[in-house]
Amino acid sequence: xxxxxxxxxxxxxxxxxxxxxxxxxxxxxxxxxxxxxxxxxxxxxxxxxxxxxxxxxxxxxxxxxxxxxxxxxxxxxxxxxxxxxxxxxxxxxxxxxxxxxxxxxxxxxxxxxxxxxxxxxxxxxxxxxxxxxxxxxxxxxxxxxxxxxxxxxxxxxxxxxxxxxxxxxxxxxxxxxxxxxxxxxxxxxxxxxxxxxxxxxxxxxxxxxxxxxxxxxxxxxxxxxxxxxxxxxxxxxxxxxxxxxxxxxxxxxxxxxxxxxxxxxxxxxxxxxxxx
Amino acid sequence: xxxxxxxxxxxxxxxxxxxxxxxxxxxxxxxxxxxxxxxxxxxxxxxxxxxxxxxxxxxxxxxxxxxxxxxxxxxxxxxxxxxxxxxxxxxxxxxxxxxxxxxxxxxxxxxxxxxxxxxxxxxxxxxxxxxxxxxxxxxxxxxxxxxxxxxxxxxxxxxxxxxxxxxxxxxxxxxxxxxxxxxxxxxxxxxxxxxxxxxxxxxxxxxxxxxxxxxxxxxxxxxxxxxxxxxxxxxxxxxxxxxxxxxxxxxxxxxxxxxxxxxxxxxxxxxxxxxxxxxxxxxxxxxxxx
Numbered sequence: 001x002x003x004x005x006x007x008x009x010x011x012x013x014x015x016x017x018x019x020x021x022x023x024x025x026x027x028x029x030x031x032x033x034x035x036x037x038x039x040x041x042x043x044x045x046x047x048x049x050x051x052x053x054x055x056x057x058x059x060x061x062x063x064x065x066x067x068x069x070x071x072x073x074x075x076x077x078x079x080x081x082x083x084x085x086x087x088x089x090x091x092x093x094x095x096x097x098x099x100x101x102x103x104x105x106x107x108x109x110x111x112x113x114x115x116x117x118x119x120x121x122x123x124x125x126x127x128x129x130x131x132x133x134x135x136x137x138x139x140x141x142x143x144x145x146x147x148x149x150x151x152x153x154x155x156x157x158x159x160x161x162x163x164x165x166x167x168x169x170x171x172x173x174x175x176x177x178x179x180x181x182x183x184x185x186x187x188x189x190x191x192x193x194x195x196x197x198x199x200x201x202x203x204x205x206x207x208x209x210x211x212x213x214x215x216x217x218x219x220x221x222x223x224x225x226x227x228x229x230x231x232x233x234x235x236x237x238x239x240x241x242x243x244x245x246x247x248x249x250x251x252x253x254x255x256x257x258x259x260x261x262x263x264x265x266x267x268x269x270x271x272x273x274x275x276x
Numbered sequence: 277x278x279x280x281x282x283x284x285x286x287x288x289x290x291x292x293x294x295x296x297x298x299x300x301x302x303x304x305x306x307x308x309x310x311x312x313x314x315x316x317x318x319x320x321x322x323x324x325x326x327x328x329x330x331x332x333x334x335x336x337x338x339x340x341x342x343x344x345x346x347x348x349x350x351x352x353x354x355x356x357x358x359x360x361x362x363x364x365x366x367x368x369x370x371x372x373x374x375x376x377x378x379x380x381x382x383x384x385x386x387x388x389x390x391x392x393x394x395x396x397x398x399x400x401x402x403x404x405x406x407x408x409x410x411x412x413x414x415x416x417x418x419x420x421x422x423x424x425x426x427x428x429x430x431x432x433x434x435x436x437x438x439x440x441x442x443x444x445x446x447x448x449x450x451x452x453x454x455x456x457x458x459x460x461x462x463x464x465x466x467x468x469x470x471x472x473x474x475x476x477x478x479x480x481x482x483x484x485x486x487x488x489x490x491x492x493x494x495x496x497x498x499x500x501x502x503x504x505x506x507x508x509x510x511x512x513x514x515x516x517x518x519x520x521x522x523x524x525x526x527x528x529x530x531x532x533x534x535x536x537x538x539x540x541x542x543x544x545x546x547x548x549x550x551x552x553x554x555x556x557x558x559x560x561x562x563x564x565x566x
Contacts, residue, residue, distance in 0.1 A: 096461060100458065104454060106452065108473065
């Protein structure tokens with residue numbers, strides 16, 4: 001199983017090495033939603049290649065189909081037209097060699113923190129003892145120690161998302177897909193989660209695709225920022241600010257490369273809003 | 277690594293405990309809360325009892341219509357062996373009927389939720405079965421199954437079945453689609469998804485349905501006994517009515533309600549054992565909902 005490949009082997013090929021084979025390939029993807037009365041084009045001729053170890057953020061206004069794009073990569077919905085490949089294999093159904101983090105944390109409210117994380121192992125039939133060790137390690141990493149048995153409704157929104165993140169990482173996936181995972185959090189918690197996310201990405205070498213409509217989040221986290229237009233969703237521009245992988249929050253936000261990219265991103269999103 | 281500062285409550289934290297939660301409140305304060313919760317219904321019950329006693333004592337209504345509480349108590353004591361036997365029969369019919377209704381109801385609900393064909397062909401049938409007055413079926417059941425326990429159990433099942441199906445279908449359907457998508461990315465089988473996500477998620481609604489069903493099962497058993505029986509509280513009720521034995525009628529009635537209340541509380545205890553997470557979220561004690 002590819003999912004069990006250690007993160008250390010990934011690290012060596014990571015760091016956005018341009019010549020590596022893409023791990024996710026989307027070519028001329030179109031997605032239409034047809035109802036009896038109308039037809040909406042959610043995604044129009046979208047092409048995107050993600051290389052191993054990259055952190056790609058997809059930014060766009062709400063309703064631009066960016067979540068749909070992510071779900072198509074995960075095989076949760078299918079494309080109307082075009083070609084989607086994950087690890088070089090065509091995506092025809094739900095993919096299990098990924099980690100997926102949802103907009104809402106999607107936790108089971110009857111399970112405590114640890115058991116929610118271990119759901120991943122139970123569903124996959126992973127080795128129980130190894131999974132438990134890994135879960136305890138992730139709990140410590142995410143600062144959830146002491147809350148192992150707490151139920152989701154006893155946790156803050158930020159902690160719930162951390163649990164969801166631990167669950168998505170339990171089986172050490174090579175690809176992590178995140179659908180606006182911090183969208184429901186307040187600004188302060190969100191910043192904290194962004195800092196942690198950057199650290200987790202650097203430490204694990206996981207390839208991450210994160211969908212967001214927050215400008216600072218997109219630029220702070222992404223090694224590459226894909227900007228999309230509103231319906232029909234098209235890729236209008238790809239930004240590569242060239243920030244270092246390790247990003248201290250304050251200095252990064254003040255970095256001229258960050259401000260320039262953020263400025264450009266705002267402009268693009270603003271412009272696409274205006275044509276709405 | 278994460279610093280301890282990051283694990284501290286942030287501005288987004290609502291009612292998060294600062295320490296790992298320990299299971300519930302200490303038992304001492306639990307008793308106090310229970311008392312605080314239950315004195316109101318107890319007071320109302322006491323007032324009704326006083327009214328009954330007053331009406332009987334002043335003979336505002338003839339004693340052969342409304343016997344005094346004392347007379348009823350006397351009958352209960354004098355006839356306890358007979359009453360206990362018949363109570364046991366009715367209780368047994370109710371429990372067997374209820375358990376069967378629960379099992380069949382949940383199985384039917386699973387079928388309805390997972391198969392479009394089953395939904396289309398079975399749901400109208402179930403609805404039709406529900407609108408037939410069950411009491412009118414009782415005589416047919418006696419013809420079919422005789423005077424033993426079977427027709428009573430069947431009637432209890434028929435009456436208790438519907439709320440189970442409706443609540444189980446609603447519960448199974450209420451699953452968050454995101455949870456199902458998450459399950460798909462984990463490569464989980466349908467059975468695992470059902471066992472670990474769908475069924476536990478349906479339990480709160482299912483348990484409400486079961487609470488309604490258990491009280492209805494008592495009705496089913498008693499109605500079954502009305503139509504043709506030589507045992508059970510329904511049979512005793514008919515006898516007492518024929519003899520104009522008001523104290524026995526009242527004693528019988530009290531026992532019937534007791535069966536219902538006791539079984540209801542048992543289902544509630546079961547609910548607390550099965551879904552403590554839900555109960556803790558609702559945050560009130562057992563008697564508050566009785």
